[in-house]
Amino acid sequence: MFKKSLKISLIVIVLFSLTFTIACSNTKNSDTNHKVRLFEVTHSIFYTPLYVAIEKGFFKDQGLDVELTNANGGDKTMTALVSGSADVILVGTETTIYVYSQNPKDPAINFAQLTQTDGSFLVSREPIKNFTWDMLKGKTLLGQRKGGMPEMVSEYVQHLNGVEPKVDNEIIQNIDYANLGSAFVSGTGDFVQLFEPIASKIELEGKGHVVASFGHGSGKLPYTVFITKQSLIDKNPEIVQKFANAIYMAQQWVNEASLEEIADVITPQFQDFNRDVMLKVLDRYRSQGSWATDPIVDEEEYRNLEKVMEYAGELKEKIPYEAIVNTEFAKKAMEQ
Structure with a gap:
């Protein structure tokens, strides 16, 4: 009787172990299958931390498969998000102001900043x-x-x-x-x-x-920011969080790496680039502090953006900062 009970117990343990292993395996596969369609306004060394996140595997480490597309223009970039062709876009915060002023049912939300100056x-x-x-x-x-x-x-x-x-x-x-x-x-x-x-x-x-x-x-502005729809934030906040995590990891790496190291990493994204030109461009952007050191879309920078748009006559109405900016994911990324 004891032997029979022991045998049953061992079978249960083995089955539990297999079930746990399969469950973990399925979870891992699910994570690596989170495809994110990312559209960028243009392909530029100005967005170096993004390419570092791709080439250093920070997105993959977070279980994201990022598919990058060059939209070639701000209007086309936002259209890709609104139409559902893109999950996340990289473009200026001003585009979300334009969209919000049209009273959308599913507003575009700024959740992680990449650059903080004009380029x-x-x-x-x-x-x-x-x-x-x-x-x-x-x-x-x-x-x-x-x-x-x-x-x-x-x-x-x-x-x-x-x-x-x-x-x-x-x-x-x-x-x-x-x-x-x-x-x-x-x-x-x-x-x-x-x-x-x-x-x-x-x-x-x-x-x-x-x-x-x-x-x-x-001065500092939320010049290029990662943006997604409120609906994606509501349905899949974990994807947005993982995306913000990867960007912050890249920002930290870029902040500490040498220009030569950065050039080595992003070269696959710019294979036809002259090395001397690349180093000169990287130095220029780093020297003027163009790359944000954290992903938080700062309210003071947002107010400066309003001033720029007001002078240009392009700010039809002031949109509340909280209506189109979500700093929750950026803050959690930094805490982790």
Whole structure:
């Protein structure tokens, strides 16, 4: 009887162990199968911490399979989220303000910040040792798209420095973003507002000179942020949390790594890049503190964004910070 009871007990233990193992295995497989469709506004070294999270495997460590798509524009990026083509998008917070003002049933929510300054630079034809913004008076500037953050920041920075854009100077805005650099090199305009790596490439070719940073001039902003729908937060908060965890891990790594180490990690994302240009761009962004060191979308930065949008005439109504910003996931990521 004892032997029979012992045998039954051992069978039960074995079955329990197998069940537990299978359950754990299924949980693990479930975690690794959490696919996240991420659309970015453009593919740029400006978003280095994101690519570090991908290449260092921080998303995979969190059980996320991130599929990255370049949407090539802010409008297209938000459209991907609203239409359901994207689960998470990387774009400026201003897009969530525009969407919320239309009273959506499922608002777009900012949950993790990636960059905290503008990422564009002012490029002149000739080197200027002691540039001041009033040098834009009476000149022609190749600008960015109306209503977009780069153009709003440009006009705001000029205004703060005593230059009234489009009054004291001419701003050309009918040239496509991808063609701004070539248009400038071909002879259009006295100055141009460019993102990296185009600014550094033109500089290394001796066809232009970076004389000022719009990021320095405007102060900190929730410039590019990870955004998702409220419905995803309600249904799958664990996915949003894991995403925020991976981003914070990348931010910490980038903050401590050397420029050479960072370049090594993100090279697979930019295989055609000249190494010297990449290092120069990385140094430029790190030096001006463009990368947020934590994923919290700060309220003070949000208020600064409102000022930029107000001056540009693009803020139709002020949207409460709490209505479109959720800091819960960012804070938990930092606690962990």
